[in-house]
Amino acid sequence: MATLGAQHKHKVTVVGSGNWGTTMSKLVAENVKENPTLFEETVQMWVYEEDVVIPKESRHYDAGSETANKPQKLSHLINTIHENVKYLPNITLPPNVVANPDVVDSVKDSTILIFVLPHQFIPRVCDQLIGKTMPWARAICCTKGVDVGEKGIRLMSEAIGMRLNIYCGALSGANIASEIAQEKYSETTIAYDPPPMDSRNPTPKGSPTSSQVDLISPSKTVPSARSARLKALPSEYPPLSHENVRKLFHRPYFHVRMVSDVAGVSLGGALKNIIALAAGFVDGLGWGDNAKAAVMRVGILEMVRFGKAFFADSVKTSTFTEESCGVADVVTSCMGGRNFRCAKMAIERGETIFEIEQKELNGQKLQGTSTAYEVNSFLKSQGMEKDFPLFTAVYNILEGNVKPEQIPELIEPKQ
Numbered sequence: 001m002a003t004l005g006a007q008h009k010h011k012v013t014v015v016g017s018g019n020w021g022t023t024m025s026k027l028v029a030e031n032v033k034e035n036p037t038l039f040e041e042t043v044q045m046w047v048y049e050e051d052v053v054i055p056k057e058s059r060h061y062d063a064g065s066e067t068a069n070k071p072q073k074l075s076h077l078i079n080t081i082h083e084n085v086k087y088l089p090n091i092t093l094p095p096n097v098v099a100n101p102d103v104v105d106s107v108k109d110s111t112i113l114i115f116v117l118p119h120q121f122i123p124r125v126c127d128q129l130i131g132k133t134m135p136w137a138r139a140i141c142c143t144k145g146v147d148v149g150e151k152g153i154r155l156m157s158e159a160i161g162m163r164l165n166i167y168c169g170a171l172s173g174a175n176i177a178s179e180i181a182q183e184k185y186s187e188t189t190i191a192y193d194p195p196p197m198d199s200r201n202p203t204p205k206g207s208p209t210s211s212q213v214d215l216i217s218p219s220k221t222v223p224s225a226r227s228a229r230l231k232a233l234p235s236e237y238p239p240l241s242h243e244n245v246r247k248l249f250h251r252p253y254f255h256v257r258m259v260s261d262v263a264g265v266s267l268g269g270a271l272k273n274i275i276a277l278a279a280g281f282v283d284g285l286g287w288g289d290n291a292k293a294a295v296m297r298v299g300i301l302e303m304v305r306f307g308k309a310f311f312a313d314s315v316k317t318s319t320f321t322e323e324s325c326g327v328a329d330v331v332t333s334c335m336g337g338r339n340f341r342c343a344k345m346a347i348e349r350g351e352t353i354f355e356i357e358q359k360e361l362n363g364q365k366l367q368g369t370s371t372a373y374e375v376n377s378f379l380k381s382q383g384m385e386k387d388f389p390l391f392t393a394v395y396n397i398l399e400g401n402v403k404p405e406q407i408p409e410l411i412e413p414k415q
């Protein structure tokens with residue numbers, strides 16, 4: 001743990017190294033370098049290790065080299081050529097991004113953990129980290145998805161926070177990773193709302209112990225989420241105020257707006273992926289922009305209804321309408337996102353979207369398909385499938401129960 005006089009600095013780990021994970025590591029690494037009094041210079045990036053052959057079209061391909069056409073460890077490649085040739089090709093990473101294939105080692109001594117894994121891998125990876133993270137670490141979840149189990153539905157930030165017993169906020173927005181990696185302007189929303197003891201205010205009087213407070217969970221549906229305890233950030237660290245969190249993420253090309261609505265930010269990111277599939281289906285049928293706008297409109301209404309129905313205590317409708325993580329993310333995802341593109345291709349080629357994902361994404365993962373299944377299983381358990389006709393239609397199309405051509409009649413309100 002590095003110190004600055006009496007002050008510790010924050011050490012940052014990015015848990016994940018896919019298309020968005022690698023982009024996030026790049027921009028955070030640029031910011032820690034510019035804020036040396038707040039953050040340690042090295043950003044750890046956990047890499048789910050795999051063997052990768054440098055593609056022939058890569059600028060790093062050298063036909064004469066010993067390793068040409070030979071598989072090499074992805075983490076080794078990232079640390080030597082400073083590029084993730086598989087998940088973020090042609091983008092140079094700052095040398096202070098250090099790829100680490102050992103997830104436990106990657107989070108050692110880190111006070112800021114940025115989770116950017118496909119949502120299906122979050123529970124298993126977090127389970128490996130139980131008891132291994134700093135007790136006062138704070139997390140930001142950049143993953144888009146929900147965690148549905150027998151007990152109900154949880155935000156991914158809750159799934160992380162509950163498992164690791166730490167506070168977890170959320171980052172989500174209209175953020176196609178490849179554009180941000182190329183430093184093209186975009187906006188994002190960060191929801192970060194830990195108890196006040198993380199600011200430089202004294203520990204609130206009457207708290208259970210001097211260093212522990214209740215972690216307020218936004219979710220109504222998983223009661224256990226409210227029982228987690230949160231350890232205060234020691235005063236030797238710079239406060240993790242909105243201002244300092246913003247310093248970690250905001251770039252001239254990546255504009256951050258800080259809010260407190262973790263549920264709204266998380267649900268926007270998760271549910272827009274289902275809407276993007278619907279947009280891809282109608283586009284694949286050649287129905288044009290009006291049809292796409294129609295499913296987007298209905299999808300946005302269902303997103304808002306979902307928040308109000310299941311996260312009423314915490315979610316703010318204005319988060320969906322005013323922030324990047326809501327309508328803006330629906331728009332960008334329905335124009336150029338992977339879920340949209342793969343759904344469209346599936347219709348055009350007459351293949352399943354699962355086949356298209358395998359063939360076209362080179363290991364990248366769709367989130368809309370599993371989210372459609374998870375949301376459907378939760379809605380079924382609540383007897384509320386009919387209240388969310390677009391989400392239900394997408395699930396039934398994936399299951400082969402209905403055809404994409406039926407979308408207009410399926411989402412038409414019943415008179």
Ligand SMILES: NC(=O)C1=CN([C@@H]2O[C@H](COP(=O)(O)OP(=O)(O)OC[C@H]3O[C@@H](n4cnc5c(N)ncnc54)[C@H](O)[C@@H]3O)[C@@H](O)[C@H]2O)C=CC1
Nearest residue numbers: 017018019020021048116117118121143144176177364365
């Ligand atoms: N790519 C994008 O434009 C954006 C993605 N996101 C979200 O970020 C999250 C992560 O997505 P990406 O970084 O794009 O990933 P990706 O889809 O590009 O890559 C998949 C990742 O999963 C890893 N992986 C494969 N099997 C694994 C396992 N068993 N355990 C752990 N990891 C495994 C791969 O190594 C790879 O890093 C998703 O929830 C996505 O919705 C959010 C905003 C933008």
Ligand SMILES: O=C(CO)COP(=O)(O)O
Nearest residue numbers: 173174175176337338339
């Ligand atoms: O979340 C995204 C854009 O904000 C990326 O969406 P896809 O996963 O569909 O590419």
